[in-house]
Amino acid sequence: MTTLSALWDWLAASKAVSGSAANGGDTDFRLRTLPREEIHVYVKPIDNTKVVMLVDKKDWAASLGMAGGVVVASLLLIALLLPGGFNLLASHRMEQLKNEREMLVNELRDLRSQEAEMRSPQNLEQWAGERFSTPQAASVVFAPPTKGTVASLR
Amino acid sequence: MENPIDQKAARRAILVGRIAFVWALMIVARLIYLQVVKHEDYVKAAASQQLHTLEIPAVRGELLARDQSPLAISIRTESVAVNPMRVKDPDFFASVMAPALGLKPEDVAREIRQRQDRGKKGSGRGFLMIKRHITAEERDRLNFLRRTFQFEILDDARREYPNGLTAAHVVGSIDAEGNGNAGLEQKINEDLRGKPGKMMVLQGSRQDNYVSWVTQDSLQGVNLTLSIDRVIQHDAEKFLEEGVKASGAEKGTVVVMDPQTGEILAMTNYPTFDPRHETPTPGEAAARHSNIAVQIPCEPGSVMKMITVTMGIDTGRFTPETQIFCENGAFPRPNRKPIHDVHRYGTLDVAGVLIKSSNIGVAKISLASGPKSLYEYLKKFGIGDKTGIELPAESRGILRKQECTSNADTNCWTPTSHEYIAFGHEVGATAVQLARAVSVIANGGLLVQPHLVIGKSRPRPDGRMEKIPVEIKPPQRVLRPETCFTIRRIMERVILEGTGKPAAIPGYSAGGKTGSAEIFENGAWQNRHNSSFIGFAPVTNPRVVVVVTMNRTPKLGAIAAGPAFKKVAETALRVLQVPKDQPETDVTPKGPRMLESNELPENRRAEKKPEPEKKQEEVAAEPEASPNLVGPRVPDFRGKTMVAVLRESAELGLQVETIGRGQARQQRPAPGTILPAGARIQVQFSVTQ
The missing domain is CATH 3.40.710.10 (DD-peptidase/beta-lactamase superfamily)
Known part of the structure; x- marks a missing residue:
């Protein structure tokens, strides 16, 4: 049995020894007397060398059962919560896709409108007037008549 | 004897335990208060934050031409509006918002002030449409300003008429509220506009939807395919305008119709209007509501x-x-x-x-x-x-x-x-x-x-x-x-x-x-x-049946x-790819005398006309023979069977229209006459008695 002060002394001494050894000098680091130093810490020496572990199958099964139960419970909990969470994420994705679909349908309408505008008779007529003109006679090249041709322009 | 230190420690432990118990009890009590007593309030509060009722917009139906190309089509857009009474500093608001929307700040500020000046009871003071049909870029720019200013981005729709003025009186137009005010847009407005529905949406903190369910089904607008042919319609409009100007008329109308089905292939009036103009000129407004072809006898x-x-x-x-x-x-x-x-x-x-x-x-x-x-x-x-x-x-x-x-x-x-x-x-x-x-x-x-x-x-x-x-x-x-x-x-x-x-x-x-x-x-x-x-x-x-009127x-x-x-x-x-049935050069060919029964020899004999009138009739009915009128002579089918007539006509390349059965009794034109190109020979058969 030793007192708390003695214990501190012992701890301090080992640090002091290593510290003084490093500094090359002896310094006393003893603690001053602590109040209530009459408190005793009882240290019971235990010799475990002859302790033999007994395998208790009942305990082992109980422990395993407990661990298994916890795992199963956890899995059940996860299984209980997972579909809900998955549903929430899936529905969120569905909503995103719905929005995207609406956006694409709207874009399609816009494109159809643009196409109709470009292909309107009015527009085509305007383009034809601007871009197409009757070529001059000299710039016309006639394809050579094929074998069976009876008459050709040239 | 019990150690006094243990007693003290036990007392302290009990004290700590009691405090912990009371603390836990308070937490439980608070939880009960929040989750049981105030349950309904918090459920409502959560629902108001997360659960929203949204309108399922009914997109206005399309008007399609005969070839399924759109004559009128709606495109969903967004518009920006603000409550002017909530704008504390119109100049600052306009200086930030207007550039983002491509508007002039002074115009926006003036509009806001005008509404603010109407006072608390003035009509229209609480709503100002800053800009309709914003672009995607403008929408992105506004997203940054949403935390700074109180404005709303509203769902809207833009009605497009990609063919411009073509078939304006048939298609019609819509007003600012999206209701038809002329043409088919007005007549079939209820069918075209559909009926918006409602849905509940569970939204997250970023206002993105997680779950939605329809509480009231929407009825989308009906798409209408019209009998209008875009090319015929366009050309009819062009030729009508030319005709009205050439004849010095004030107004005019053209209707082109398929006589077999009653389908209107083109319908146009002059003057016309541009359905794309939301604010038409007085002349256009008058033309918009004046479909001469249908409304004015x-x-x-x-x-x-x-x-x-x-x-x-x-x-x-x-x-x-x-x-x-x-x-x-x-x-x-x-x-x-x-x-x-x-x-x-x-x-x-x-x-x-x-x-x-x-x-x-x-x-x-x-x-x-x-x-x-x-x-x-x-x-x-x-x-x-x-x-x-x-x-x-x-x-x-x-x-x-x-x-x-x-x-x-x-x-x-x-x-x-x-x-x-x-x-x-x-x-x-x-x-x-x-x-x-x-x-x-x-x-x-x-x-x-x-x-x-x-x-x-x-x-x-x-x-x-x-x-x-x-x-x-x-x-x-x-x-x-x-x-x-x-x-x-x-x-x-x-x-x-x-x-x-x-x-x-x-x-x-x-x-x-x-x-x-x-x-x-x-x-x-x-x-x-x-x-x-x-x-x-x-x-x-x-x-085709064509009606042209010049007023x-x-x-x-x-x-x-x-x-x-x-x-x-x-x-x-x-x-319509109708094959030509006349020589193209012969614009005014000789009249089809084949159907005049007086052409038949027996009728000629029976006919007795006063001489002067007969001369007049002949002058009227027989214009000068056209030099282009050349063709085969009509054979004599009389007395022959139908099979023989058809065989002979096929050999000669002639078109024959047969009436009745039996032996050929009468034919038009008479045998020996020259058959105009494209004309048919009508042969009447009857059973031999």
Whole structure:
């Protein structure tokens, strides 16, 4: 049995020894007397060398059962919560896709409108007037008549 | 003895335990308070943050042309609005918002101030639409400003008319609130706009949807496929404008119709309007609500003679060869002014009456038939009745009752009305009514319902299209086919020999009738006319009926309306890929004498005409032979069987129209005559007795 002060002394001494050894000098680091130093810490020496572990199958099964139960419970909990969470994420994705679909349908309408505008008779007529003109006679090249041709322009 | 230290420690442990217990109890009590007592309040609060009711917008239906290309289509957009009363500093607000939207800050600030100045009770103070139909870039720019300013981004829709002015009076337009205010947009507004639905949405903190469920189904707008052909419509508009300017008219209209089905291929009025203009000019606003072809009846003039002559022939009182004395231009009437003709005619046959457009001739036909018969035939042709076309404010025309209910009844025919109605006075018809009337002749005696809508469909939520049946009134037989065929041939001669020469179509046979009615206004004749031309082509199997009307023009009938008829009909026949049935160079070929029964030798022998009138008739019916009129001579089929006739005609490359069965008894044209190109030989068979 030793007192708390003695214990501190012992701890301090080992640090002091290593510290003084490093500094090359002896310094006393003893603690001053602590109040209530009459408190005793009882240290019971235990010799475990002859302790033999007994395998208790009942305990082992109980422990395993407990661990298994916890795992199963956890899995059940996860299984209980997972579909809900998955549903929430899936529905969120569905909503995103719905929005995207609406956006694409709207874009399609816009494109159809643009196409109709470009292909309107009015527009085509305007383009034809601007871009197409009757070529001059000299710039016309006639394809050579094929074998069976009876008459050709040239 | 118990250690005093252990006692103290135990007491302290108990104290700590009690404190922990009380603390836990307080937490539990608080939880119970929040989750049990205040449960409903917090559920409501959470729902207000997460659960929203959103409108499922119903997109306005599309109007599609015959080739499924859109004439009117709605595109969903967004618009920015603000409550001006919540804007503390209009200048600062405008200086930030306006550049993001491409607007002038001073304009936005002024608008906000104006609304703020209206005071608390001023109308419209709480809402200002800053900009409609913002672009995606503008939307992105606004997203950064949403935390700074209180404005709203609202769902909106933009109506686009990609073909511009084309078919403006048919398609119509919509107002700022998205309701139709002209044309089909107005007439079928309820079907087109659909019905918005509602859905509940569970939203996250970023306002993105997690779960949604429909609480009220939306009804999307109906897509309508119209019978309008874009090319015919465009060309009709162009030629009408040219025609109106060339004839000095104020207004004009063109209707192109398929006589077999009643489908309107083109309908246009001049002046027209641009449906894309949300704020039209006064002129455009007037034109928008004035669809002449459907809403404004006018005196058809000589066009009505077609009905009178048809009545005479269909009732059996007259034949095309019946001679009518036309009083040399003035038909004296008891106690009133005489009826005049433009030219002085002696005796004309019934066909000549229509070809020469004799007022006196048709008045005499009407007198012989009686008012009841004329009224009955006008009704058969649909005059005075709405056609049922899907356009707003359709006029039923002007046709008073034939019989008066009392002496005070003025909305009925006078004892002399039928004489004047016979040549198109005291009666009014719209261009669509006239098109329907001509169709009766063109399709062999069926009264069809003119219509624009040939297909309806509604988009389903799954993206598929649900077809909706279109109800069209089935054609109703009102005339015998033989009568119609006879009238068609007479009307062909109107173009070949009579008043309708300017309307001749190169390469096609066509029949028609001119009409001119002088406008009587403010107690005087205005020397302005409602000139019209109605017709069909080709004559043997008409594919199109075209009605052209020029309002308040100084020119008459075919001179005013004929050229437009010719151009429009030519385009329509080309677009419909109708094969040509006449030599293209021979614009005014010789008349089809084959149908005149007096061509047959036996009829010639039986016919006895006064000599002078006969000369006049011959001059009228036989113009100078065209140098282009060359063709095979008609063989003599009489006495042969049908098989022999068909074999012989096939060998010679001739088209034969057979009537009856047995042996050939009669044929038209007569044997030995030269057959004009494209003409058919009509052979009548009968069983040998």
